[in-house]
Amino acid sequence: MYPSRFRYESPRSIDEAIALLQEGGGEAKVLAGGQSLVPLLKLRFAAPELLVDINDLPGLGYHTVDPDGTTRIGALCRHADLERSTVLPTRQPTMAAAAPLVADPMVRNRGTLVGSLCHADPQGDWASVVTALGGHVVAQGAGGRRSIPMAQFVTGPFQNALGYDEIAVEAVIPAPHGKPAGGYLKLERRVGDFATVAVAVAVERSHSVVTRAGIALTGVGGATINAVEAAQALVGHPLTARTIGDAADLAARAAQPRTDHRGSAEYKRQVVRTFVKRILTGVNEPTRKAA
Amino acid sequence: MTGLYEEIREEPAADVPVRRVSITVNGAKRTADVEPRLLLAHLLRQGFTLTGTHVGCDTTNCGACTVLLDGQPVKSCTMLAVQADGHEVTTVEGLAGPSELHPIQEGFSDEHGLQCGFCTPGMMLAAKALLETNPDPTEDEVRWALSGNLCRCTGYQNIVKSILWAARKLQSQAGT
Known part of the structure; x- marks a missing residue:
């Protein structure tokens, strides 16, 4: 497979890159790592007139x-x-x-x-x-x-x-206000496959009390799901089996999974619950490795 | 540049701009005038007739097209040839000279690390990058490094053994 024809530019400065995008007037795409864009070009799901490769821009690798x-x-x-x-x-x-x-x-x-x-x-x-x-x-x-x-x-x-x-x-x-902890767990059929379910959990704690929490879900909805209620259930409390269980249940409820070849909706919802529990339990008992 | 557009099956028309790229391939500087949409895998295979780089899935899954870009394994089907301009590329042909085998190749031979051989170039280049940063890997580390390279024949067992064999050989060479 090969992409359809496009004009290719590799600007050396960000101003030059922006000027090219303006010139492209909505028909230009930015190319960075290209690991999603190049496959899209090859499948011709994307056919931009102009590709602005930013890999030569200095000082953006940090x-x-x-x-x-x-x-x-x-x-x-x-x-x-x-x-x-x-x-x-x-x-x-x-x-x-x-x-x-x-x-x-x-x-x-x-x-x-x-x-x-x-x-x-x-x-x-x-x-x-x-x-x-x-x-x-x-x-x-x-x-x-x-x-x-x-x-x-x-x-x-x-x-x-x-x-x-x-x-x-x-x-x-943003800078954490308490001590940051958290994790990310992903269920995939094999390496490189799209996530069946993945869960990101981030908490900040001060004197064992959660001061900020964020829980977000991958692969169980039309977009990334920000499980705000589940995260809020943790704030103001220490992490206990009960608060962890509540957050896990609320996260599972926030998921909008669909049954497909990767699993049933109910299975995916259960994986969300399990992953939230697993990450937070691992945070709580760092000596017992979350597996 | 015969055959460069074999895959595309159309030579660029006179009004299609081409870009001159200069790439150090297996230590030798090579230049070509390419259309920006030409993939690195196609330039290597058809432009430079380095057909050891295989195109398997063509969808960034299988890793058969793996080459080293400045020493790092990348999928050459998922990179434009123009993006390699000014960089160093190592293909399987660059592992060793024509009449000798690299220890990784010897390992694959000794430990029966291939059957059909289609995935082998990608496997060996992923292994080369691993052994350069981690000369004494564990079996798990080898499997982790190969996790983007698919093999439909071997069940991976002998590929892992081949790479561990090569690690031992390289270490014993370094020790002597």
Whole structure:
């Protein structure tokens, strides 16, 4: 398979890239890791007139934690960079748990977190993680930069809130106020398959009491599901078997799974419940490894 | 550049812009004028007649087309040839000279790591990248590194053994 014809540009500066997108007038696509876009081009689900390859833009491959605890992930930071990160395991455990579960090793070498957010696949991993962490996406256009909360960034399956002349340059996770903990669990039939179900859980605790919580679900609805009620059930309490059970039940209720070849709706709902329990129990009893 | 557009089955018309790419393939600098939509896998196979890079699923699943891009395994069916401009690519032909075998190839031979052989180039390149960062991997680490490469014949058992064999061989060579 091969894509239909397009004009290809590889700008050296972000301003040049934005100017090209303006020139493209809605018929241009940004190419970063390309692990979703290139297959779409080959299947001709996408046939842009202009491809703006941002891989030559300098200084976008970073992931850093600011002194105040804010985590920033640049548009060219690959999944593999996050998988090998030395800062994430302690500073952003939910992200550290998700990185090795994205796609397969070769895709992780090319694909990017920001690109995955832009692709807005309901079965994508990072949208749930960034939603659970209350993150946002920084978009840059000719008029400057703006921040778009993750909940508003994804506007539908495979649709995002970017203007046609904007580039998502960074994903930002706000600084945790308490001690961060959490995890990401994914059920897939084999490595690289779309998630049957995946669950991201992020909690922040102060003196054992949960001060902030986020739970988001992958693969059990038309888009990433932000299980707000389930997360709220944890806030203000220590993690106990009861609060964990309540959150798990509420998350299962928030899921909108469909029966398909990957499993029945009821089975998927049960997996959501189990994963929430498993992650939070693992957080609570770090000595007993969540399996 | 005979055959470069064999897969596409149409030569670019005169008004279709092409880009000159310069790629270091298996240590030698190669150039080609390509249409931007040409995939790296096609440039390697048809442009440079390096047909050891196999195209299996063509949908980013199987890993048969795996090559090393600046030392990292990537799927060459999921990358445009123009994106490799200025980079180093290693294909299975670059593992060893024409009359010798790389220890990874010896391992596959000794441990019966292949049957039909279609997935083998991708498997060996994924293994090469693993052994360069982790010369003494556990069986689990080998399986993890190969998790994006599908094999429909072997059940993976002998592929894993082949790579562990190669790891031992490379280590003993490094020790002498």
